[in-house]
Amino acid sequence: MLAIRVAAEPGAPGAVVLPVLIVDGEPGLPPIAYDLPDEARAEAAELLGDLDGEAGATRLLRRPLREPGQLLLSHAGSGDEAGWRAAGAAASRAFADEMSITVAMPLDVSVDAVRGLAEGLWLAAYRFSLSDEPAPERAVTVVVEQPERYADALAAARAVADATRLARDLTNTPSSLKNPAWFAEQVSAAAEGHAGLTLSVREPEQLAAEGFGGILAVGAGSASPPRLLELSWRPAGARTHVVLVGKGITFDTGGISIKPVDAMKLMRKDMGGAASVVAATVGAAALDLPVRVTALAPLAENLLSGSAFRPGDVVRHYGGLTSETTNSDAEGRLVLADALAYAVERLAPDLLVDFATLTGANAVALGKRTAALYSENDDLAAVFIGAAEEAGERAWRMPLPSDYVEYLGSEVADLFSAPDRGAGSVVAALYLREFVGDRRDRWVHLDMSAPSWSESADGVLPKGATGWGVRALLRWLAALPPSDALDGGQ
Structure with a gap:
């Protein structure tokens, strides 16, 4: 655990960041x-x-034998927020084993x-x-001239970091512990600490009754x-309603189309989209953002058994559209389709965003650090990409x-769920678009399988689950105008 305070006086001497x-x-x-x-500054x-x-x-x-005993020069670049994030x-x-750290900030440093x-x-x-067992608490003192000036900035950073940590924890947890019921329990516990958050959970009987x-x-x-x-x-008083949908496959064997x-x-990371959208919603409450947010997390385990669905089965989704399930390892879009259709019909959002660890094609096209974004709205896409940056x-x-829409044609259903004709990430997005109805110009799809996981620790990213998208969503939500001022879906 890391405790950070902003103060005019340093903490215990020893490790100082310049x-x-x-x-x-x-x-x-x-x-x-x-x-x-x-002499220390000269050195x-x-x-x-x-x-x-x-x-x-x-x-x-x-x-050695002098104070401070260690000095760390940490480069903040030109001094913009990104540079300071990298320096932090x-x-x-660098000081991961130090229990007390002091960061000496420049005079009149920005919020x-x-x-x-x-x-x-x-x-x-x-x-x-x-x-x-709780980890030992490490203390960081950020030394500034007027500590009270930075209280809100520190609280905002803490809310964002806590939400990201929640998404990382949910995603990292092994699937021997993590199933749909467990996930629901964790989200319930996370929501309890925030007034204004409410949670409802549909179980199989209700899911069947509602289609x-x-x-x-x-x-x-x-x-x-x-x-x-x-x-x-x-x-109270929120004038914009955003629905966030996240793919929540708590483990994916590929089903009959086994991996x-x-x-x-x-x-175990195949529920990274669900983790990000629920964590961002908890973060919105912690930040008291003046925007209504609804997170939908369709949760399932895709396992292989005598009751598993088969390639060639026809599934009827919420709202009535049907899919021919051409590949049981393309299961994420099936659960997302239900949630998107429900969001449009029952929640009538001003803006609709879905997050999904959906395709390996995302990584082929864009590598391990960049998500693929799809939207018909130029302004909405640009604003979201800017917030993420x-x-x-x-x-x-x-x-x-x-012209790729024809790939989705089926002789026995409204849609093929996963036509095997290439352009996997693009075709998956086109498939999901069929379920957003009249919100096509207010919808964003993020295929974030690759950046949801890091193979090594680097910068702000740990090895393992990254919590990708939580920070982008919170930055974007914080900047949203009221719904009656939205221009083309911004």
């Missing part, structure tokens, strides 16, 4: 709100020439700088553990029944070509 900023094209040590001995200045020029680069100076993450990793620094510190400090055929089909092969979670944040073992090992996450807009 920020480095680009000034007139060269790295330099700015005047700081900390009484650093002259630190001598290291500047050895410091890489990118934000997040560090150099450590050990000073680098300091968190955004403190928020970025704190986010970086918290995000990089994340560790997943199944142990019930959620996609969720029921995917969950039919498992002894752990499916669920549909609906988590709502409804602040190879290597492709199955990390399928500000938050330190990346998305790239992909096309929705009309």
Whole structure:
């Protein structure tokens, strides 16, 4: 655990972080709100020439038997929020074993700088553990001239980091513990601490009565029944309603279209979309954002058994559309289809966003750090991508070509669920678009399978689940105008 406070006085001496900023094209040590001995500052200045020029680069100076005993130069780039986030993450990793750290901030540093620094510190400090024993608490003191000026920025950084941690924990948990019922219990516990959050859970009987055929089909092969979670944040006076839908496959064997073992090992992460949307909704409540948010998490285990659905089966979704299930390993779109159709018919959102660890094609096209974004609305796509960039996450807009729609044609149903004709991520998005009705121009689909998981610790990302999209969603939600001021879906 990491406790961060903003104060005018340093914490226990020992490990001190000195920020480095680009000034007139060269790295330099700015005047700081900390009484650093002259010889220590001179020693630190001598290291500047050895410091890489990118934000997040560090150099450590050990000073045995002197105070402070360790000085870390942490590069904040040009001093924008992203640079400070990188500097905070680098300091968190460099001093991972130190119980007390002091960060000496520049004089009159901006509010955004403190928020970025704190986010970086918290995000990089994340560790997943199944142990019930609490981790030792580490203390970070951020030294500034006027601490009260930065209280709101620190609280916002904490809310974002906590929401990201929730998504990471949900995703990292092994599927021997995690099933649809467990996921619902965790979300219920997370929601309890926030007034204004309400949770409803549809169990199999209600799903059957209301016609959620996609969720029921995917969950039919498992002894752990499916669920549909609906988590709502409804602040007084909210004039915009956003529905977030997240794919929640708590483990994916591929069903009868079974995956190879290597492709199955990390399928505990196949509910990363559901984790991100529920965590972002909890974060919206923590930040008291003035926008109504509803998160829908269709949850199922896609297992192989005598009751599992088969390639060639026809599924009737919520609202009546039918799908010929050409591949039981393309199950995520079946549960999303139900939730999207329900959102449009019953919730009438101003804006509709879905998150899904949907296709490997996403990684082929864009690599491991960038999500594929689909939308028919130019402004909406641009604003969301911009919010993601500000938050330190990346998305790239992909096309929705009309001539590919014919790939979805089926002789026995309204749609093929997964036609095998290439362009996997694009065709999956076109399939989902069939379920958003009159919200096509207010809909965004994020295929975020690749960036939901990191193979190594790097910057703010831990090894394992990244919680991708929580920060982007919260940044985007915070900037939304009222629904009557939305122009083309922004």
